[in-house]
Amino acid sequence: MLRRWGHARRCQRRARHCSNSVIANYLEACAVLEPDQPGNTPMIAVDLELTGLDHRKDRIIAIGWTLIDEGKIRFGSNRQVLISTGQSVGPSAEIHEMLDSELAGGERIEQGLEALFRAGTGRLWLFHHARLDLASLRAAVHAWTGTKPGFIVLDTLDIEKRQRLRRNVPPRQGQLQLGRLRSEYRLPPYPGHNALNDAIATAELALAMAARAQSGGALDLRRYRRYF
Amino acid sequence: MHDVSLATGFLQGFPPFDALSPGELEALARGLSAAYYARDTFILASRPPPGLAIIRKGAVRLVDENQSFLDKRSEGGLFGHQIHFHGSESEYRAEAAEDSLIWHLSQEDFERVLADNATFAAYFENLPRFRVRAALDPPGRATQILELIHRDPVTLQAARSIREAARLMSEERVSSVLIMRGDELKGIVTDKDLRDRVLAAGLDPSETVERVMTRDPETLACSGDVDQALLAMIRGNFRHLPVMDGHDRVTGLVTAGDLLRAQSEHPLRMVSDIHKQGSLDALIRLSDRLPSLFIRLLGMGRNVEQTERLVTHITDAFTARLIQLGQQQLGPAPMPFAWVALGSQAREEQAPGSDQDNGLILAREPNHHESEYFSQLADFVCGGLDQLGYHYCPGEVMAMNARWRVSLRDWMRHFDGWIEEGDPKSVMFCGIFFDMRCVHGDAQLVDTLLDHAVGRARDHQIFRRFMATNIARHRPPIGFFRQFVQEDDGSHSEGLNLKHRGMVPITELARIRALESGITAPNTFARLRLAAELGGIAEADADSLRDALTLINRVRLSHQAEQLAAGDPPGHFVPIESLSPLMRRNLKAAFLLVVHAQSALSLRYQVR
Amino acid sequence: MTYIVVGLSFALYIGIAVWSRASSTGEFYVAGAGVHPVANGMATAADWMSAASFISMAGLIAFLGYDASVYLMGWTGGYVLLALLLAPYLRKFGKFTVPEFIGDRFYSKGARLVAVICLIVASVTYVIGQMRGVGVAFGRFLEVPFEIGVYVGMGIVFIYAVLGGMKGITYTQIAQYCVLIFAYTVPAIFISLNLTGHFLPQVGLGSTMADGSGVALLEKLDQVVTDLGFAAFTAQKWPTINIFLLTLSLMIGTAGLPHVIIRFFTVPKVADARASAGWALVFIAVLYTTAPAVGAMARLNLMSTIQTGPVGEETANIEVAQVPRWMEHWRTTGLLDWKDKNGDGRIQYYDEGGMGGKADTFGWQGNEMTKVDRDIMVLANPEIAKLPNWVIALVAAGGLAAALSTAAGLLLAISSAISHDLIKGMIAPGISEKRELLASRISMAAAIILAGYLGLNPPGFAAQVVALAFGLAASSIFPALMMGIFNKRMNREGAIAGMLVGLFSTLIYIFWFKGWFFIPDTAMAKDSVDHWLMGISPEAFGAVGAGLNFTVAYIVSRATAPPPDEIQHLVEDIRIPRSAGSPERH
Structure with a gap:
């Protein structure tokens, strides 16, 4: 309760001081957002591809997202923005199956962020393993506008971990990976290491979790949402 | 960049979506939404028209208003549109028979695609007609040859000239003519015969048609069904087959085109x-x-x-x-x-x-x-x-x-x-x-x-070692000096045992790698993909095995297709002589990949 | 002749391997027929017999006498300990490699790393012993100097190990056991018949000489050696504590040796595994009970070859010009040598210290057998006893087989630990299989070169080097295994600290007396009873190291957080006997 209130105040304050209209709008919407049921909460599932695991050093090279409205993923809203970093992607290119040349044709990070935050205004943000992506996003927006945005977040990895701990079966190494969890929820395997595919994969996983939970009472977002 | 390749990639394999152009398919995919339904939950009712639903994963049960079972559909199946059950259209409700991921196209978008693409629309329109026929025919009966015959046969007496035959074919718009003597079938002349045996050979068109016809052609009994016709055509590489009635009289002609139309169902x-x-x-x-x-x-x-x-x-x-x-x-x-x-x-x-x-x-x-x-x-x-x-x-x-x-x-x-x-x-x-x-x-x-x-x-290393020991014994047919090793298939000829020494080892490798990573999926390709995702196996190694399996399988299936066409039972032994040098090289490379993977496994479990 | 017999025996192994490999790709549903426990027991016994057991142990007994029986007791005890105490629990835990067990049980990559290091150190030390055995066998067999024998052996071992050997296939192992035991017992029987008239060497050892003197064999041996100033064969030369600790080290060290552990898990059915272990003990005992007789009789034969009559008589020593052929053969290997110091044309073999002034009165000017390597005893035994050539060849084949198979098993474990546990598990997880294989080959070659080098500059005789390996395993790995199984409170911090303390204390103690990294001349103290700490030899220090390991681990684990509940439950589950669900019973 207190956290929510504090978060809302912080968002409002930052919105007032933010010169960038997209981020200001986003923050204002974020302040009044109160997610409770998955079915009536608009969400945005996001995944980032980074050059590495350190948000202070590494850059975003791709952002993928898709929107969920009324419990349904809208394929028409799928977006993937490739970011041109202006420097070589280096060793991680292999993982992300993106060549430097492909990225050279990408957009500037500001354009990507603007599109993302426009799409994500008034939505609950959905990640699989939110921490790293959020830190990168926050750093990137700070570098762009001077404001650190707040987020209300649902993290499928976190949900699963907590559910398992509650059932007293602590997850073992690797069990919480996106692909593994999806197969447990009987979702089809998707080619990974692609921001958009991972975003859609996360969105579907979240819907699956919500649907499974419904047989034993709805997935209460109030329990799992996180404020950042 | 609105990327819907995940959706289009899935849909293009299934009818009726295979009838759509890439552009149309992408437009359709953009209109999709995805939802997940837990087992036994309600998905939609057929009235008012809810649009089209596609089962991406899971299974769906269709029931009528009394909850009695109408149909069950699984991955790739469609519902939401009007469906005829037992010959009559009826309303239904769709429920998830398993946890299911459903893609949904709104009625509006559905109708737009129906209006834009006739083949796509025909798939849905075709359904009722098909059902009616199914209701009339004894269930499950294959199409009969008689049903393929649309007209009386075009015939010509054997003493007539080639020119007359050509003229007749052109007038009747047919590609072949049956040559008779009295009521008796003597031969057949086709477009191809006119080209190869007359024009190319410089034969005088006023010669008798008897000189260029194919004598005593293979015929079909009118009591047979489509499958017999298909088999006969594949075996003899014929494109035209006369059909005889019970008294050995010609009643018609079946062409490859007729069969194709009859068989075009997916x-x-x-x-x-x-x-x-x-x-x-x-x-x-x-x-x-x-x-x-x-x-x-x-x-x-x-x-x-x-x-x-x-x-x-x-x-x-x-x-x-x-x-x-x-x-x-x-x-x-x-x-x-x-x-x-x-x-x-x-x-x-x-x-x-x-x-x-x-x-x-x-x-x-x-x-x-x-x-x-x-x-x-x-x-x-x-x-x-x-x-x-x-x-x-x-x-x-x-x-x-x-x-x-x-x-x-x-x-x-x-x-x-x-x-x-x-x-x-x-x-x-x-x-x-x-x-x-x-x-x-x-x-x-x-x-x-x-x-x-x-x-x-996954936790029992010793058990997996027993599996690894077993796997090490199914070696690819590559000898010590990297030469092919042929085996006797038990009856007569030698060949490469592609199943036991090619596919089985890969399946086994995928299984043990899946178990190491705790993967429950049974499909070999899925196992390799997931194992690579979870880091149990290097991406490159998973790709290698996948490619090897695909290649070996392709060789095996094409060999089996040839065997079936030749009327032999399909087997797993492929003689080296039947392979092109390029294919041999590829196959050897594939086997070596398997050998490598096995050695790595043996090392991991200290098996020799 | 030798070539033919050695060649034939190897052709037999290869033939069996090829035959069983070819027939195993048969129909899918035919599989299911198991191997009989007796056969499996033989195979296990063949695995167990290393060059140390086969070549070196009897030699040690010949020269150390009574004291060397600790090797018998230690190794037999170790086998029993492993079979009864550890193997059943490891099986329930489902792990057959020590790093895998330690890594999982102590939920830590660090613990796994330490275990890998301990394993590699112990295994490489063990390989040194095998390389020595191979060198001795090849040296004699090819009649070349010992060094060349080792080089040849290194090459052969590498090829054998890389090609995957013929091991692992039970029938090959059975054939190997038959050759081994035949090669070992046949000469022993002949010699026993010669000396005592008894058919069984074990009985012969305890009975009287057949020369009509009515003197017991051991008594006669004691008399011969003491006359020449050597310590009596049956005398105890080491402090009792050393004997006790060496036995203990050998026993508990067995558990840490990877090629032995794995053999317990090649039998799928638990009941069969138990029966096989029992049979293996019987088959091992056949060799082990023969060893003392072989040792004692070989010593007696050797002594009486050189000292043909009563000590002191002028004609009682063998003439240099008339030394038997076998002595000439062994002289080429450099493992046996003599020099006529007093120029009397005869050879005197005696202990200078033990004889004292008496030697001078005979006109002897020092021991003239300048080199008698104990590792040659078993191989030379049939020749000394003037047995036919084919028996000699058989023994050479047996020695080679024992050394090669053990070395190959160890090298596989070493290369797997390096390429899988170390490189793929920790350094480069994304490494492709091709590179993993390459890494394994390189580490195999490196281990062979290292072991070969140390085999040429040996810190002891084969059995003693092997004893060092047991000591290292005993001090580092055994306590971690025991505590992992029997103490659910043991945590990762304790295990790591314990293993490190155990390993390094033992290593340092060994290096102190044997030279740093076994480099001669770097030893800090002379390797003899007087300098040893409390009379404990480096070979025996493993048990002390294990004690330190236990203590440190216990203290550290109490001072740090207990392991996660999951692990504690697991440990409890494993110890409580669960009915091995047998669905066959429906």
Whole structure:
């Protein structure tokens, strides 16, 4: 309760001081957002591809997202923005199956962020393993506008971990990976290491979790949402 | 960049979406939304028209207003549109039979695609007409040859000139003419004959037609069906076959084009037909179509993965329908159960003509009566499958064997026993039973069992070592000096044993890698992909094995298609001589990849 | 002759391997027939017999006498300990490699790393002993100097190990056991018949001489050696504590040796595994009970070859010009040598210290057998006893087989530990299989070169080097295994600290007396009873190291957080006997 209130105040304050209209709008919407049921909460599932695991050093090279409205993923809203970093992607290119040349044709990070935050205004943000992506996003927006945005977040990895701990079966190494969890929820395997595919994969996983939970009472977002 | 390749990639494999252009398909995909439904939850009702729904994963049950069962559809299946059940259109409700991921296209978007693409629309329009015919015909009967004949045969007396024959063909707009003497069929002249034997040979067109005709052509009996015609054409490489009535008189002509039109139904149509049949006999009649269907599948040049998946889908459909029929006879089951496919059927890698491998998982320990019920059900289904051409498993790995028809707890005990005592028999059983997939019933039971068993195997290094020892013995047919090693296939000729020494090793490698990473998926490609994702195997190694499997499989299937066309039973032995030098080189490379993967495995488990 | 017999025996192994490999690709459903426990027991016994057991142990007994029986007791005890105490629990835990067990049980990559290091150190030390055995066998067999024998051996071992050997296939192992035991017992029987008239060497050892003197064999041996100033064969030369600790080290060290552990898990059925272990003990005992007789009789034969009559008589020593052929053969290997110091044309073999002034009165000017390597005793034994050539060849084949198979098993474990546990598991997880294989080959070659080098500059005789390996395993790995199984409170911090303390204390103690990294001349103290700490030899220090390991681990684990509940439950589950669910019973 207190956290929510504090978060809302912080968002409002930052919105007032933010010169960038997209981020200001986003923050204002974020302040009044109160997610409770998955079915009536608009969400945005996001995944980032980074050059590495350190948000202070590494850059975003791709952002993928898709929107969920009324419990349904809208394929028409799928977006993937490739970011041109202006420097070589280096060793991680292999993982992300993106060549430097492909990225050279990408957009500037500001354009990507603007599109993302426009799409994500008034939505609950959905990640699989939110921490790293959020830190990168926050750093990137700070570098762009001077404001650190707040987020209300649902993290499928976190949900699963907590559910398992509650059932007293602590997850073992690797069990919480996106692909593994999806197969447990009987979702089809998707080619990974692609921001958009991972975003859609996360969105579907979240819907699956919500649907499974419904047989034993709805997935209460109030329990799992996180404020950042 | 609005990327919907995930959706288009899936849809383009299935009719009617294969009729759409890439642009149309992408537009359709953009209109899709995805939702997830837990088992037994309501999805949609057919009225008001809800648009089109596509099952991306899982299965959906269609029921009428009284909750009685109409149909069940699985991955790739469609619903939401008007469906005719038993010949008449009726309203229905769709419920998730398993946890399902459903893609939905709004009615508005659906109608737009219907209006834009006639072939796509025809698929949906075609359905009612097809149903009507199905209702008139005895169920499952293949199209008869007589139904293919649209007109009286075009004939000419043998003494007439070539020019007259050509003129007649041109007037009648046909590509062949039957040459008669009196009422007796003497030969046949086709477009190709006029070209090859007259024009190219510089023959005078005023010569008699008798000189250029093909004498005593192969004929068909009018009592036969399409499949016989297809077989005859494939065997003799004919494009025109005269049809004779019971008194040896010509009644018509069937061309390859006629057959093509009659056969243009997608093989998946078979699946929906299966669900329409109301008795075992009807299913058996339907199964007569299997051989020609398989020939067609093999000959279609589809990719191997798809072909095997289609074959598996058909087996699944037969099994599921038999279970339903069995339950109609025996009454509803006394407890939840799951009928599982095992081995290649579970992996969705079934080859045409495979034996059956299956089992039955019961939710709890059955009492005497319940035990009796499932025994009868299993006998009915396994016996039915045998009659349908899926012969009894020589190792008795079938639900009709009481050992493989036990409660979930006993199944767990089975697995525990095998894992703790990995004798050759246990390892062999595990090779079959870790490849498990729910075909009908409560998928949750299968999930629980596999989670347990795979978890145990993942933690039990010693058991996996026994598996690795076994794998090391299925060596690719590559000798010490990297030469091919041919084997006697037991009857007459030598060849490369592509199944036992090519595909089996890869399947086994994928299985053990999957167990190391705790993956429960049975499909080899999926296992490799997931293992690579989870870091159990390097991405490059997973790709190598995948490519090797695809290549070996392709060689095997094309060889089998040739054998079938030649009228021989399909086998797994491919003589080296039948392969082109390039193909030999590729095949050798594929085998070497397998050898490498095996050596790495042997090193990991210190097996020699 | 030798070539033919050695060649034939190897052709037999290869033939069996090829035959069983070819027939195993048969029909799917035929599989299921198991191997009989007796056969499996033989195979296990063949695995167990290393060059140390086969070549070196009897030699040690010949020269150390009574004290060397600790090797017998230690190794037999170790086998029993492993079979009864550890193997059943490891099986329940489902792990057959020590790093895998330690890594999982102590939920830590660090613990796994330490275990890998301990394993590699112990295994490489063990390989040194095998390389020595191979060198001795090849040296004699090819009649070349010992060094060349080792070089040849290194090459052969590498090829044998890389090609995957013929091991692992039970029938090959059975054939190997038959050759081994035949090669060992046949000469022993002949010699026993010669000396005592008894057919069984074990009985012969305890009976009287057949020369009609009515003197017991051991008594006669004692008399012969003491006359020449050597310590009596049956005398105890080491402090009792050393004997006790050496036995203990050898026993508990067995558990840490990877190629032995793995053999317990090649039998799928638990009941069969138990029966096989029992049979293996019987088959091992056949060799082990023969060893003392072989040692004693070989010594007696050797002594009486050189000292043909009563000590002191002028004609009682063998003439240099008339030394038997076998002595000439062994002289080429450099493992046996003599020099006529007093120029009397005869050879005197005696202990200078023990004889004292008496030697001068005979006109002897020092021991003239300048080199008698103990590792040659078993191989030379049939020649000394003037047995036919084919028996000699058989023994050479047996020695080679024992050394090669053990070395190959160890090298596989070493290369697997390096390429899988170390490189793929920790350094480069994304490494492709091709590179993993390459890494394994390189580490195999490196281990062979290292072991070969140390085999040429040996810190002891084969059996003693092997004893060092046992000591290292005993001090580092055994305690971690025991505590992992029997103490659910043991945590990762304790295990790591314990293993490190055990390993390094033992290593340092060994290096102190044997030279740093076994480099001669770097030893800090002379390797003899007087300098040893409390009379404990480096070979025996493993047990002390294990004690330190236990203590440190216990203290550290109490001072740090307990392991996660999951692990504690697991440990409890494993110890409580659970009915091995046998679905066959329906």
